[in-house]
Amino acid sequence: MSAQLIDGVKLSQQLRAEIAQRAAALTAAGKQPGLAVILVGEDPASAVYVRNKIKACGDAGIRSIFDKYDADLSEAALLDRIAALNADPSVHGILVQMPLPKHINPHKVIEAIATSKDVDGYSVLSAGELMTGLDGFRPCTPYGCMKLIESTGFNLRGKHAVVIGRSNTVGKPMGLLLLQANATVTICHSATPDLGYHTRQADVVVAAVGRRNTLTADMVKPGAIVIDVGMNRDDEGKLCGDVDFAGVKEVASHITPVPGGVGPMTITMLLMNTIESAERSAK
Numbered sequence: 001m002s003a004q005l006i007d008g009v010k011l012s013q014q015l016r017a018e019i020a021q022r023a024a025a026l027t028a029a030g031k032q033p034g035l036a037v038i039l040v041g042e043d044p045a046s047a048v049y050v051r052n053k054i055k056a057c058g059d060a061g062i063r064s065i066f067d068k069y070d071a072d073l074s075e076a077a078l079l080d081r082i083a084a085l086n087a088d089p090s091v092h093g094i095l096v097q098m099p100l101p102k103h104i105n106p107h108k109v110i111e112a113i114a115t116s117k118d119v120d121g122y123s124v125l126s127a128g129e130l131m132t133g134l135d136g137f138r139p140c141t142p143y144g145c146m147k148l149i150e151s152t153g154f155n156l157r158g159k160h161a162v163v164i165g166r167s168n169t170v171g172k173p174m175g176l177l178l179l180q181a182n183a184t185v186t187i188c189h190s191a192t193p194d195l196g197y198h199t200r201q202a203d204v205v206v207a208a209v210g211r212r213n214t215l216t217a218d219m220v221k222p223g224a225i226v227i228d229v230g231m232n233r234d235d236e237g238k239l240c241g242d243v244d245f246a247g248v249k250e251v252a253s254h255i256t257p258v259p260g261g262v263g264p265m266t267i268t269m270l271l272m273n274t275i276e277s278a279e280r281s282a283k
């Protein structure tokens, strides 16, 4: 048996059509949504992601403000720029692309962003809102993963979800969102002795480790849903995830590809959060 593909490009297209409609309604009311994207330095991968985010804004009718700075930008100058964007009512979301150069403290930068504009959902307050069930902005990658799971029609209530990885941007918030959906949640990580023992019991596996072939066919329960957050390169330099796709697709019921799965959804949920922010500020 071969799993059904969960197509993140197709789901993104559907959601982005809805986002474009909401953006158009806001624009017609004189409140065009705006997203500020800040890139510091020359990291080539970051440049590609940022370009994709800006293009996605344009396609959806969201105004983007792109600030590109040299790697030697001072932390103080960056904080000043964020303060100005916080005060600008035409800006509804602020995204500072990570990673930042070493001389800039990312925590300081993230905490400088107004919570009402923290569309990445990276700040301590946004994390706390997620933990307590308040409606702050959800981090885009796990939020996108929830939409991908939802798109299969699967009801998480009472089901076992296993997250591999405990990062602040993916693993931890993913666990909280799954919990909010009434799943029983296990979070595994680098100190988990027998990963397969846990994943074999999972109805849903979310792999967010950053190491290829972390999840292989023998570690997956037949019929499970597999979401692959990984972004790695194989020996030929091709983009691949954390999951052994060729093997696992023969066991799972649904699986996301890399590329074309979680990545596009991350950008889509960034647009969604920006629209949500603009709608809140228009009230």
Ligand SMILES: Nc1nc(=O)c2c([nH]1)NC[C@@H]1CN(c3ccc(C(=O)N[C@@H](CCC(=O)O)C(=O)O)cc3)C=[N+]21
Pocket (backbone or CB within 6 Å): 048, 049, 052, 095, 096, 097, 098, 099, 120, 140, 231, 239, 258, 259, 260, 261, 262, 263, 264, 266, 267
């Ligand atoms: N403040 C901040 N917010 C972020 O959301 C953020 C960040 N910093 N730093 C880096 C990571 C990474 N990230 C991705 C977004 C889209 C794709 C994406 O669209 N990937 C395509 C493939 C793109 C390609 O071909 O390289 C796909 O999976 O199909 C990937 C990775 C957002 N990040």
